[in-house]
Amino acid sequence: MKQLPEVTKNLLIINALVFLASYVAEARYNVDINGLLGLHYFSSEKFHPYQFFTYMFMHSTFEHLFFNMFAVWMFGRILENVWGGGRFLFYYLVCGVGAGLVQEAAQYFEFMPLMNNLKALSALPSSEMVPIDGVTHTAAQWITMHKAVLDISTVGASGAVYGILLAFGMLFPNQQLFIIPIPVPIKAKWLIIGYFALELVLALVAKGDGVAHIAHLGGMIFGFLLILYWRKHTPNNGYFGR
Numbered sequence: 500m501k502q503l504p505e506v507t508k509n510l511l512i513i514n515a516l517v518f519l520a521s522y523v524a525e526a527r528y529n530v531d532i533n534g535l536l537g538l539h540y541f542s543s544e545k546f547h548p549y550q551f552f553t554y555m556f557m558h559s560t561f562e563h564l565f566f567n568m569f570a571v572w573m574f575g576r577i578l579e580n581v582w583g584g585g586r587f588l589f590y591y592l593v594c595g596v597g598a599g600l601v602q603e604a605a606q607y608f609e610f611m612p613l614m615n616n617l618k619a620l621s622a623l624p625s626s627e628m629v630p631i632d633g634v635t636h637t638a639a640q641w642i643t644m645h646k647a648v649l650d651i652s653t654v655g656a657s658g659a660v661y662g663i664l665l666a667f668g669m670l671f672p673n674q675q676l677f678i679i680p681i682p683v684p685i686k687a688k689w690l691i692i693g694y695f696a697l698e699l700v701l702a703l704v705a706k707g708d709g710v711a712h713i714a715h716l717g718g719m720i721f722g723f724l725l726i727l728y729w730r731k732h733t734p735n736n737g738y739f740g741r
Contacts, residue, residue: 506584537652555595557654594718598658601717658718
């Protein structure tokens with residue numbers, strides 16, 4: 500850890516401590532910190548603007564934390580050594596917040612039918628039986644179930660991590676990387692293009708897998724736009740790839 504640049508090291512420590520704190524809080528005190536600090540849909544009663552920042556430090560499982568932090572350690576330290584701590588931290592946060600914004604925008608269209616149902620259900624007597632898609636419940640029960648969907652939170656640093664991967668591919672496009680299970684080295688630029696294409700396909704065909712593929716794409720898009728801006732407005736733009 501002594502050889503790690505400061506921002507990368509502190510990101511690893513903070514994410515690990517927050518995960519430990521959330522685990523202890525839920526196991527010992529039945530307090531759901533992920534529900535409090537995770538990013539909720541903006542129409543949810545549990546939504547707060549600060550969640551655009553806090554959600555990226557929350558993780559649902561140890562595996563979720565491990566793979567995200569492994570990527571931060573592997574690629575983030577290189578970017579920090581090139582850019583410096585301040586610029587790297589700014590980039591990381593912009594990608595994380597940008598991923599959250601894109602996730603919210605996607606959910607707006609995804610939840611539009613649900614919101615219309617909620618509006619109609621709220622005008623009915625709570626005990627009235629209402630059939631939706633062949634299933635019948637009271638209006639009150641439907642409202643409860645609909646709100647539970649809105650209250651599902653997004654957590655994880657994956658949006659920021661995908662931004663880091665994008666930046667590495669732009670700064671070091673011809674760097675050879677070994678990625679399991681690919682048996683041969685692959686250039687960073689092709690790996691990043693492959694990741695983007697994969698996430699785009701999964702966002703379209705695997706909507707129920709519990710993974711925020713749209714947020715991953717959002718992190719890459721915001722990272723790409725920020726690097727383009729830096730290339731144009733920073734004199735020594737070699738630090739941002741060619």
